[in-house]
Amino acid sequence: MKKLFITGASGFLGWHLAQLAQTAGWQVYGSYQSRPIELAGVSSFPLDLTDAVSVKLVMQELKPDAVVHLAALSSPNACEAEPERSYQINVVASSELAGRCAEAGIPCLFTSSEQVFDGLHPPYREAVPVCPINRYGEHKAMAEVEMRHRCPNLTVCRMPLLFGAAPADSFIQPWLRAMRAGKAVDLFIDEIRNPISGTDAAQGILLTLDLLMRGQAPDLLHLGGTERLSRYAIGQTLVAALEISEAKLNPRRQSEVKMAAPRPPDVSLDSSLALSLGFRPSPLRPALEAIRSQL
Numbered sequence: 001m002k003k004l005f006i007t008g009a010s011g012f013l014g015w016h017l018a019q020l021a022q023t024a025g026w027q028v029y030g031s032y033q034s035r036p037i038e039l040a041g042v043s044s045f046p047l048d049l050t051d052a053v054s055v056k057l058v059m060q061e062l063k064p065d066a067v068v069h070l071a072a073l074s075s076p077n078a079c080e081a082e083p084e085r086s087y088q089i090n091v092v093a094s095s096e097l098a099g100r101c102a103e104a105g106i107p108c109l110f111t112s113s114e115q116v117f118d119g120l121h122p123p124y125r126e127a128v129p130v131c132p133i134n135r136y137g138e139h140k141a142m143a144e145v146e147m148r149h150r151c152p153n154l155t156v157c158r159m160p161l162l163f164g165a166a167p168a169d170s171f172i173q174p175w176l177r178a179m180r181a182g183k184a185v186d187l188f189i190d191e192i193r194n195p196i197s198g199t200d201a202a203q204g205i206l207l208t209l210d211l212l213m214r215g216q217a218p219d220l221l222h223l224g225g226t227e228r229l230s231r232y233a234i235g236q237t238l239v240a241a242l243e244i245s246e247a248k249l250n251p252r253r254q255s256e257v258k259m260a261a262p263r264p265p266d267v268s269l270d271s272s273l274a275l276s277l278g279f280r281p282s283p284l285r286p287a288l289e290a291i292r293s294q295l
């Protein structure tokens, strides 16, 4: 069996990917930083990716056949509040890891974000130059460039907003907790995303990884969903799919709420290339209904 090293296996996407990768025939090794994980069949271990010496040792001992780099400071507000911490993990550590992959002669898949765009001219194809408006997007864009410089055998998958059920929350869990407690939830009508489930995201990554292992993956791939929805519309779909009769949703505009990080209005990704390669993300409602018992 080939060995796959997944960084950030304790995160929302890592939890989905680590399990699905095993079913695709990989022997999975997953690192975490602060939240130990136990997943059947996954060898997990702590690793601070900003510790370059430890990363080098892990790569030398593990000898993986491929790396999927998910670990990140993934909250835009946290990146805005702690830019140096964001730079160290999102840019420096990513670049160092790419260097280790190149040394080992193995491919690397990196998950970037839709937030490398300003949200003013959607939908975004891969060829559109990046234009981030917050620190998170800026650091993801820098990582894309620096990682490619260090490791030419790299595919960058730009991910949209992800939802699902996992030990690590996605954006819908805080909404669900508030809705079920009968508290009003403020949701933007002018912030548009094309969300996909954690399962579909993991499937898209595995599809790309398979191409990467055969030397057939594009350098850059958008893995967005097929629907463009406001956060308010996502909330309405959640209420309908899960039949939350006590939910109260307040339509809001971005300009009415002060946030630490500027928020791009519509970062919908054009994912025609991924669709042509076999990526098949589910629309929101059936995807929510499929995991209803876990939400």
Ligand SMILES: NC(=O)c1ccc[n+]([C@@H]2O[C@H](COP(=O)([O-])OP(=O)(O)OC[C@H]3O[C@@H](n4cnc5c(N)ncnc54)[C@H](OP(=O)(O)O)[C@@H]3O)[C@@H](O)[C@H]2O)c1
Residues within 6 Å of the ligand: 007, 008, 009, 010, 011, 012, 013, 014, 031, 032, 033, 034, 035, 036, 047, 048, 049, 050, 069, 070, 071, 072, 073, 074, 075, 089, 111, 112, 113, 114, 159, 160, 161, 162, 163, 168
């Ligand atoms: N979720 C989304 O909607 C979304 C959208 C677009 C792009 N992405 C990208 O997709 C990737 C996965 O996102 P996610 O939602 O799964 O993120 P997440 O739930 O926030 O998980 C982040 C992971 O990174 C690890 N980590 C953080 N700092 C670390 C460090 N210094 N050393 C080692 N590990 C560290 C965390 O470990 P511990 O938890 O153990 O501390 C955790 O496993 C990220 O690159 C993110 O930017 C996500």
